[in-house]
Amino acid sequence: MEFVHKSIMVDEILQSLNIRPDGVYADGTAGGGGHSRAIGERLSPQGTLICNDRDPEALAVCEERLCSLNCHLRLIRGTFSDLAENAGQTFDGVLLDLGVSSYQLDCAERGFSYMQDAPLDMRMNPEDKLSARQIVNEWSEAELTRIFFEYGEERYSRRIASQIVQSRGKAPIETTLQLVDIIKSALPKAALKEKQHPAKRVFQAIRIAVNDELEQVRLALDSLVENMNDGGRIAVLTFHSLEDRIVKTAFARYERPCTCPPEFPVCTCGKKSLGKVLVKGIAPSAEEIEENPRARSTRLRVFERRFEE
C-alpha cells in the first residue's frame, strides 16, 4: 500500500519556522515526509534536516522520498520525547505534527481504524510491547472507564467498559470490528444516531493509551525547549483538545515560569522566561478544511526560544 498522507498547514508552518538555509531543523513526526520535504527544500547544503519517527515504515518512506534533498539529512527512529537526546545537537526549528498519519489509519492491519476489520493493535511502533488487544482484554474495568473518559471524553465510558469486561469473560476480544459491536451494544439508541461514529472516542482513547501520547508530548516539549538555539522555534500541530491543552499550558509556562504569588513586589523564585509564544492556536483556512476534512480540528501553536529575555 502506498504511503499517502496530506500534510496540513504547510505554508503556515514554513512561515512560522522562519527557516535559515544553514540551520538545523528537526521534524519529530516525519510520517510520509511531506512537511520534512517542504523544510528540506529551503535548506542549503550547509543546513541539516533531522527526520524522526517511531514508526519504522514511515522512516523507510522518508529515506526513499527525501534522499535527493540538497541538505544534510539525518534519519532517527525513536519517540520525539527522546529526540533531543538522540539527535545530540541543538535546533533552530522543530516541528511536531501530532497523532497518526492517514497511512497508519488507512492501513487496516495496523488496527487503528473502526471502519475496517483487523487485529486490535494501534501501535505506532510495532515493536512496542503494549497493544490495544492487551488493554481491551487485560486492563481492569476501572482503568478502561478512566481512559475512555479522560482520553476519549466519552460520556458512556462506564457502560462501555462494563460491556467489554462482560464480553471478554466469554471469549477474548480480538478484532477492531468485534470491539465496535461491543461499543455499539453498550450505547443507548439515541447515541447511535449521532453524527460521529459511535466508536470514535473509545478508539481515540485506546490509541492514546497504547502510544502514551499525552505523556510523550509533555516530555518532548520540556526536553526540546532546553535544546533550542537562540531564536529557534517549536511548531506543534494538535488534533484534539487534550493535546492542545498540554501544548498551550507548556508554552505559557515557558514564557512566564515565575511561581511567586502575585502579591510579591519582586520575583524571588528566580525562574526566567525561556522565550515567547508566537502563535496561539490558529486553525487551517476554510479552503484547506474543504480540501482535507482531516484538518478540521487542527490547531497550530508556535513558541520561540529566546536567550536572556
Ligand SMILES: C[S@@+](CC[C@H](N)C(=O)[O-])C[C@H]1O[C@@H](n2cnc3c(N)ncnc32)[C@H](O)[C@@H]1O
Ligand atoms: C500526522 S503524522 C505526520 C505526517 C507528516 N507531518 C507528513 O507531512 O507526512 C504523525 C507521525 O508521527 C509519528 N509519531 C506520533 N507520535 C510519535 C512519537 N511520540 N514519537 C515519534 N513519532 C511519533 C507517527 O508514527 C506518524 O508517522
